[in-house]
Amino acid sequence: xxxxxxxxxxxxxxxxxxxxxxxxxxxxxxxxxxxxxxxxxxxxxxxxxxxxxxxxxxxxxxxxxxxxxxxxxxxxxxxxxxxxxxxxxxxxxxxxxxxxxxxxxxxxxxxxxxxxxxxxxxxxxxxxxxxxxxxxxxxxxxxxxxxxxxxxxxxxxxxxxxxxxxxxxxxxxxxxxxxxxxxxxxxxxxxxxxxxxxxxxxxxxxxxxxxxxxxxxxxxxxxxxxxxxxxxxxxxxxxxxxxxxxxxxxxxxxxxxxxxxxxxxxxxxxxxxxxxxxxxxxxxxxxxxxxxxxxxxxxxxxxxxxxxxxxxxxxxxxxxxxxxxxxxxxxxxxxxxxxxxxxxxxxxxxxxxxxxxxxxxxxxxxxxxxxxxxxxxxxxxxxxxxxxxxxxxxxxxxxxxxxxxxxxxxxxxxxxxxxxxxxxxxxxxxxxxxxxxxxxxxxxxxxxxxxxxxxxxxxxxxxxxxxxxxxxxxxxxxxxxxxxxxxxxxxxxxxxxxxxxxxxxxxxxxxxxxxxxxxxxxxxxxxxxxxxxxxxxxxxxxxxxxxxxxxxxxxxxxxxxxxxxxxxxxxxxxxxxxxxxxxxxxxxxxxxxxxxxxxxxxxxxxxxxxxxxxxxxxxxxxxxxxxxxxxxxxxxxxxxxxxxxxxxxxxx
Amino acid sequence: xxxxxxxxxxxxxxxxxxxxxxxxxxxxxxxxxxxxxxxxxxxxxxxxxxxxxxxxxxxxxxxxxxxxxxxxxxxxxxxxxxxxxxxxxxxxxxxxxxxxxxxxxxxxxxxxxxxxxxxxxxxxxxxxxxxxxxxxxxxxxxxxxxxxxxxxxxxxxxxxxxxxxxxxxxxxxxxxxxxxxxxxxxxxxxxxxxxxxxxxxxxxxxxxxxxxxxxxxxxxxxxxxxxxxxxxxxxxxxxxxxxxxxxxxxxxxxxxxxxxxxxxxxxxxxxxxxxxxxxxxxxxxxxxxxxxxxxxxxxxx
Numbered sequence: 001x002x003x004x005x006x007x008x009x010x011x012x013x014x015x016x017x018x019x020x021x022x023x024x025x026x027x028x029x030x031x032x033x034x035x036x037x038x039x040x041x042x043x044x045x046x047x048x049x050x051x052x053x054x055x056x057x058x059x060x061x062x063x064x065x066x067x068x069x070x071x072x073x074x075x076x077x078x079x080x081x082x083x084x085x086x087x088x089x090x091x092x093x094x095x096x097x098x099x100x101x102x103x104x105x106x107x108x109x110x111x112x113x114x115x116x117x118x119x120x121x122x123x124x125x126x127x128x129x130x131x132x133x134x135x136x137x138x139x140x141x142x143x144x145x146x147x148x149x150x151x152x153x154x155x156x157x158x159x160x161x162x163x164x165x166x167x168x169x170x171x172x173x174x175x176x177x178x179x180x181x182x183x184x185x186x187x188x189x190x191x192x193x194x195x196x197x198x199x200x201x202x203x204x205x206x207x208x209x210x211x212x213x214x215x216x217x218x219x220x221x222x223x224x225x226x227x228x229x230x231x232x233x234x235x236x237x238x239x240x241x242x243x244x245x246x247x248x249x250x251x252x253x254x255x256x257x258x259x260x261x262x263x264x265x266x267x268x269x270x271x272x273x274x275x276x277x278x279x280x281x282x283x284x285x286x287x288x289x290x291x292x293x294x295x296x297x298x299x300x301x302x303x304x305x306x307x308x309x310x311x312x313x314x315x316x317x318x319x320x321x322x323x324x325x326x327x328x329x330x331x332x333x334x335x336x337x338x339x340x341x342x343x344x345x346x347x348x349x350x351x352x353x354x355x356x357x358x359x360x361x362x363x364x365x366x367x368x369x370x371x372x373x374x375x376x377x378x379x380x381x382x383x384x385x386x387x388x389x390x391x392x393x394x395x396x397x398x399x400x401x402x403x404x405x406x407x408x409x410x411x412x413x414x415x416x417x418x419x420x421x422x423x424x425x426x427x428x429x430x431x432x433x434x435x436x437x438x439x440x441x442x443x444x445x446x447x448x449x450x451x452x453x454x455x456x457x458x459x460x461x462x463x464x465x466x467x468x469x470x471x472x473x474x475x476x477x478x479x480x481x482x483x484x485x486x487x488x489x490x491x492x493x494x495x496x497x498x499x500x501x502x503x504x505x506x507x508x509x510x511x512x513x514x515x516x517x518x519x520x521x522x523x524x525x526x527x528x529x530x531x532x533x534x535x536x537x538x539x540x541x542x543x544x545x546x547x548x549x550x551x552x553x554x555x556x557x558x559x560x561x562x563x564x565x566x567x568x569x570x571x572x573x574x575x576x577x578x579x580x581x582x583x584x585x586x587x588x589x590x591x592x593x594x595x596x597x598x599x600x601x602x603x604x605x606x607x608x609x610x611x612x613x614x615x616x617x618x619x620x621x622x623x624x625x626x627x628x629x630x631x632x633x634x635x636x637x638x639x640x641x642x643x644x645x646x647x648x649x650x651x652x
Numbered sequence: 653x654x655x656x657x658x659x660x661x662x663x664x665x666x667x668x669x670x671x672x673x674x675x676x677x678x679x680x681x682x683x684x685x686x687x688x689x690x691x692x693x694x695x696x697x698x699x700x701x702x703x704x705x706x707x708x709x710x711x712x713x714x715x716x717x718x719x720x721x722x723x724x725x726x727x728x729x730x731x732x733x734x735x736x737x738x739x740x741x742x743x744x745x746x747x748x749x750x751x752x753x754x755x756x757x758x759x760x761x762x763x764x765x766x767x768x769x770x771x772x773x774x775x776x777x778x779x780x781x782x783x784x785x786x787x788x789x790x791x792x793x794x795x796x797x798x799x800x801x802x803x804x805x806x807x808x809x810x811x812x813x814x815x816x817x818x819x820x821x822x823x824x825x826x827x828x829x830x831x832x833x834x835x836x837x838x839x840x841x842x843x844x845x846x847x848x849x850x851x852x853x854x855x856x857x858x859x860x861x862x863x864x865x866x867x868x869x870x871x872x873x874x875x876x877x878x879x880x881x882x883x884x885x886x887x888x889x890x891x892x893x894x895x896x897x898x899x900x901x902x903x904x905x906x907x908x909x910x911x912x913x914x915x916x917x918x919x920x921x922x923x924x925x926x927x928x929x930x931x932x933x934x935x936x937x938x939x940x941x942x943x944x945x946x947x948x949x950x951x952x953x
Contacts, residue, residue, distance in 0.1 A: 105810070112842070309703040320657065321666075440824040
């Protein structure tokens with residue numbers, strides 16, 4: 001039976017049957033060396049998107065006889081092309097979609113020429129499928145934006161272009177389709193391209209490639225069409241769609257020219273003699289002998305080997321999965337990034353990001369989500385958006401949250417610093433997903449634009465003199481004695497006695513006293529809850545630096561909140577943080593009132609005073625519990641020193 | 653100067669990345685090993701991902717007792733070469749009832765494969781299972797994610813799949829839930845053959861043409877692999893030069909007449925052929941055009 005296929009590309013330039021039949025080894029050799037391009041097609045059903053993909057599959061002989069037979073039968077049953085083949089049916093996958101006649105998800109298609117293998121992400125065009133398009137675009141080297149020549153630039157064209165640009169696709173192709181239905185009119189094509197250029201430039205698209213095509217008729221797909229002789233003039237691109245797809249530069253080639261970065265996926269340790277770091281190289285290249293830096297620790301070493309099953313490599317480049325070993329035994333684990341030593345990526349914990357929301361449940365600002373970036377998984381919160389972007393008009397709108405398919409710009413804070421690069425520099429270190437902690441669903445995707453803290457340019461320096469070395473010189477073990485208790489409980493008195501005793505024993509100590517710190521380091525802070533938390537955070541950070549220097553640090557602050565003390569504990573290595581609860585009943589402390597503060601507080605002259613109008617949360621499991629109603633200051637200090645230096649004594 | 657990676661290098665790197673992500677994030681992964689050419693490639697990629705260590709998970713073969721004998725031989729051989737533990741699971745209920753492809757039709761696939769797979773995953777408590785499915789094989793697979801989330805009862809909901817952006821995969825799940833992971837999703841049949849050729853990966857000899865005992869039935873050419881094959885009246889066993897494009901249970905797998913005895917010849921034939929790969933399998937023909945989609949929702953791979 002004769003099948004109606006319009007202009008079935010009698011001799012497509014990329015069908016190589018002859019070589020397959022004559023010399024299969026030569027053919028295999030050609031195909032072993034071909035490259036790969038991933039692209040996305042954007043447009044709605046009406047633009048002929050599925051027809052174009054079907055045409056590419058058909059012309060590259062990716063449709064087999066049995067599929068073609070099924071297609072012919074289907075075309076007659078539900079097709080929209082009369083008795084002709086409805087290529088769209090080839091690419092509509094799921095049963096539900098075939099009934100509705102729309103593509104509702106991302107489908108991936110494959111075809112090849114002798115120069116390249118192609119992976120096409122076929123995504124729906126309607127606004128309610130923005131998330132699907134963003135998903136398909138995230139792995140694409142190129143986007144084909146389809147326009148119906150009869151309709152010109154539509155709202156959806158602008159939306160697709162904006163999304164492709166947002167996700168960072170460098171190669172945009174404007175395919176003005178259905179040229180057969182406008183009589184292959186040059187003026188019409190020029191008009192559409194001019195309209196499109198005006199819009200594209202307004203959103204920052206620097207470059208695109210425009211082609212007049214007909215997916216249905218096959219014009220300018222694999223061979224230049226006689227129907228558009230004007231297209232061969234120098235003012236036009238003048239090449240076919242397939243020719244362009246075969247030769248355009250792919251992203252991984254561009255990435256290879258950037259500085260070396262490899263997020264560590266897995267530490268390979270089969271035995272004590274081998275320790276390899278496995279990952280996919282995000283950018284740059286690496287050779288044995290190269291100086292590398294592990295971020296965030298900042299430790300440096302040299303690459304010893306690039307290990308693979310097929311033998312060690314002399315060099316590996318962006319896009320390859322490898323296992324590296326180092327010349328030195330340095331710490332490195334999943335989530336770390338191995339980078340060029342002289343040019344490492346930045347580390348920060350607060351960012352501005354563009355977000356695409358992908359879940360039915362709207363974003364809840366301030367709520368914690370999992371954030372996955374590269375191989376790092378951290379807890380993160382998103383602030384209320386600064387604005388959302390109307391994908392049809394490009395207008396910025398005020399919003400308190402992001403609903404399904406909404407796109408906005410917001411601040412993101414992570415619970416610990418992460419290694420990152422702006423998305424425009426690195427999709428691997430700038431692109432992230434957000435995961436709901438309860439449902440485990442992927443609810444959003446984001447692209448980091450920049451860090452919000454100045455610390456971004458301060459690189460953590462791995463120091464050759466370690467904290468152990470500092471402490472060893474002083475012949476002591478660093479520690480933090482964190483005193484907590486009500487005002488007037490006796491913290492400062494006991495802390496002073498402890499320091500004197502330690503000093504007498506030849507120990508290197510430093511006492512951080514609440515009042516003294518507030519006169520210097522923290523003089524910009526008041527007594528609001530936020531300021532009190534910041535006060536404690538700074539003290540804890542200073543205490544940590546001092547323990548790194550090998551000191552025994554004694555702090556004497558009321559520190560009334562459990563959460564702050566836990567924060568301080570979290571900053572100090574395990575076993576070095578000793579919480580000392582100086583337990584004095586409120587009435588006893590108030591009766592002593594050494595500084596007259598209780599009196600003032602009772603008189604309403606002092607706000608937020610602990611014990612009076614602000615709570616004191618007593619420690620639940622302090623390392624040391626000092627009951628000042630039973631112990632003198634001298635006895636308490638003795639007990640603390642013995643506990644610190646490891647002399648066991650029963651609690652009196 | 654930088655070079656552009658070839659398509660096979662990019663595919664390989666992507667698959668290795670996927671396999672490592674699963675091992676890093678799942679509690680108890682397993683690789684479903686069907687002994688076919690796709691499994692062979694997947695296993696090879698796993699070995700590359702963790703070299704010089706063996707892959708840190710076992711191989712699971714959900715057996716129907718009706719595979720080709722040559723497949724059982726290669727299975728043992730590959731377990732030894734890879735240094736991985738090989739688990740073989742046979743659904744005890746199917747075994748007891750003597751379910752077979754000759755008498756029980758689609759029940760054979762349901763009980764041995766779909767049910768057998770669910771039982772095995774539950775028995776061992778695997779929370780992530782690698783499978784060698786490719787998106788070019790079948791329409792519903794073209795839309796399945798690389799990390800395909802399954803409910804505690806192993807169901808697949810095509811309308812509620814997690815978005816997969818860049819190369820970021822979300823492996824988080826609640827207790828009892830699991831993920832099926834398809835590391836070679838983006839490979840085509842030709843890619844698989846080329847990779848086997850380039851890397852010299854051992855495959856079952858049935859992929860190469862040789863004279864074998866065959867019976868023609870329902871338009872398919874079946875191989876008489878052992879004496880359990882009941883002949884219908886009028887059928888006769890004839891020796892033909894055949895090979896297989898895909899391997900499953902021998903009474904359900906159609907052969908093609910061929911003289912392609914080397915890998916390049918097989919690839920040559922594949923490229924010149926005019927029928928799609930799964931055409932030789934009975935499973936896709938159930939339930940109209942949506943056969944595989946329905947099977948997947950029920951828990952089939």
